[in-house]
Amino acid sequence: MTGTAQRTPDWWKSAVVYQIYPRSFCDSTGSGMGDIRGIISKLDHLQQLGVDVVWMSPAYTSPQDDNGYDISDYQDIDPLFGSLADVDELIEGLHSRGMKLVMDLVVNHSSDEHSWFQESRDRYSAKSDWYWWSDPRPGFEPGTPGAEPTNWASAFSGPAWHWDEKRGQYYLHIFSRKQPDLNWENPEVRKAVHGMMQWWIDRGVDGFRMDVINLISKTLPLEDAEVVPGQALSFSGSYVDGPRMDEFLHEMNQAVLKDNHLLTVGEAPGVSVEQAAKYTDPSREELGMVFQFEHMGLDEQPGHGKWALKPLHLPDLKANFAKWQHGLEGRGWNSLYWDNHDQPRIVSRWGDDSPEHRVNSAKTLATVLHLQKGTPYVYQGEEIGMTNAYFTSIEQYQDIEILNHWAEATALGADPEELLESYRTKGRDNARTPMLWDATDKAGFTTGEPWLEINPNHTEINVEAAVADPDSVFHHYRKLIGLRHDNEVVREGVFALLEPDHEQLFCYTRTVPGQPVLLVLANMSSQACTLPEDLRREGAVLLATHEERRDDELAPWESRIVELA
Structure with missing residues (x-):
């Protein structure tokens, strides 16, 4: 220990x-x-x-x-x-x-292979009600569509109930059928x-x-x-x-x-x-x-x-x-x-x-x-x-959410290319590709065959x-982390949004009484942006994305953290 x-x-x-x-x-x-x-x-x-x-x-x-x-x-x-x-x-x-x-x-749930669930499958065990069990809907044959105790849907597609032959009841799974929900009651x-x-x-x-x-x-x-x-x-x-x-x-x-x-x-x-x-x-x-x-x-x-x-x-x-x-x-x-x-x-x-x-x-x-x-x-x-x-085929994905959605959506006639475009944009496997440590063949992640393709x-x-x-x-992240450690206003300052309707700028202040105000200026676009007059404030620039700066403009994706006197 x-x-x-x-x-x-x-x-x-x-x-x-x-x-x-x-x-x-x-x-x-x-x-x-x-x-x-x-x-x-x-x-x-x-x-x-x-x-x-x-x-x-x-x-x-x-x-x-x-x-x-x-x-x-x-x-x-x-x-x-x-x-x-x-x-x-x-x-x-x-x-x-x-x-x-x-x-x-x-x-919220365990695996269906957890000993708790395996014991719960026995109606007469000490853990019989450690999970959510329910009989079929009256008038329906167990295990058939519509027999589920409620109309709830799983977050991973399909019904949120699964028929268990051994127990002779349905169990609830908000996620995969192999993730039965624990009964916190x-x-x-x-x-x-x-x-x-x-x-x-x-x-x-x-x-x-x-x-x-x-x-x-x-x-x-x-x-x-x-x-x-x-x-x-x-x-x-x-x-x-x-x-x-x-x-x-x-x-x-x-x-x-x-x-x-x-x-x-x-x-x-x-x-x-x-x-x-x-x-x-x-x-x-x-x-x-x-x-x-x-x-x-x-x-x-x-x-x-x-x-x-x-x-x-x-x-x-x-x-x-x-x-x-x-x-x-x-x-x-x-x-x-x-x-x-x-x-x-x-x-x-x-x-x-x-x-x-x-x-x-x-x-x-x-x-x-x-x-x-x-x-x-x-x-x-x-x-x-x-x-x-930016995977180009369904075979490159490993995520159960995507694979279940693909099977369900294509069966209903969805356009495969439109689905792939959605997965390329928002799929979870985009974050799960291996960490990139260096420029070598396997990016320094492994000497073997990576479980998911390397970018x-x-x-x-x-x-x-x-x-x-x-x-x-x-190094920009290092400086941001250092500011949080060293600056009370970053940790405790009250947030106030500026220019709420501007479609390029994200600007706000952080304020603690008796401390210099922090002004955050950010151009969240790939085009240059003219700063409104009231944001052209003089102060010490604590951190910026660009070395060359203009008082009246932010370059594409330029951000500054300014400490105002």
Whole structure:
């Protein structure tokens, strides 16, 4: 067992978190799959970047139906990634460098291969009600279309119920059918989860990122969701932010979180500002912060799901960020992110990843995010401006979400090329391609055959090249992280949006009484932009994407952080 790091209350408010997707970060064995020893070998890179925390996506024992988010043993490591001894060494390596480790907590559901679920398949076992079981709809033959207990849809296509022959009932799975939902109404389930969390805390873990945590409370009785034309039945109101959410989170906080001063961030699809303010209000003792998704849906057609694309309208993005900044000011705490394992690369999605603009575009996107109030999250490769993969055939994809959607959509007659274009833009595998360490054949990721294709632009975009170039995206991130550590206004300043309707500029101030005001100026486009008169303010430029600057204009993808006297 490793010792715990020194943690003070709210230490995570001044921290920057770096997310690692283990299978794609670094392979130490030549298997083609990243592993924990590969992570250990790159800790100096993270220390040089300056981050405070590593969040490691699931490396637990798993059948890997959903890339490890289907866990069959919460207290062991999958041999694909290493061993518990490797985790101990990782924790020690991080702590010795002044960094901390956050683990994924995936407890809305387990794998169907978990011993809990296998025991639950027996109606007369002690764990018979640890999952959601239900009889077929009256008048329907079990296992036939329409017999499902409710009309809920899985987030990964198809019904959210699966018939189990052994039990003679349906079980609920909001995600893959191999990811049955745990029944949090049962206090024994909650007690088991708390015990598992404490086991990891004792091992030296410094916090948890809680996967889809706001789905753990279902509205009883389980009933059909309202059918709204044009809207999917997945993420039904019957199980999002349910009636016992606050109770379950507070109970967890009191049982294992409170006295350990852990970083906690709950992934919360569909959460509102008001709900997030409740979950993160310190006086309620629930969570430190949540991941919300409103800004991630701004480039999709309303009511038609993530694959129905539309161009991003910058004023919408600014309004959404301002809404969350104001909504949680003095009440809760924001998380700040562009990329993660479920989102495409931001420089390709909302930036300009052409050779001419990629570097400054990645820097400017980082600037507008990191200078807001909240805890920033950097996803692996974001710090060097990695781009989408731009796969051209369905055979190149591994993601279960895409493969299920492809099968369902093509069967209904959808245009394959239109589907592929949507996947190239927003598919999760864009973020899951291997980390680019150098310009060699396998990008320094592996000596074997990579589990997912390596982006061919690794000869130009890689860590080795970025570290060597003082004007790179990497060094811009280092400076942004340094500003958060050193500047009280970056950590605590109140956010005020400027020019809300401007279609190129994203500008705002951060203010703390008695301190110089920070002015953030960013041209979020590939064309030059004239600055309005009131934004031509004199002050010390703390960080900029361009060395050559004009007072009355921002060059394409130019950003500046100005300290006003």
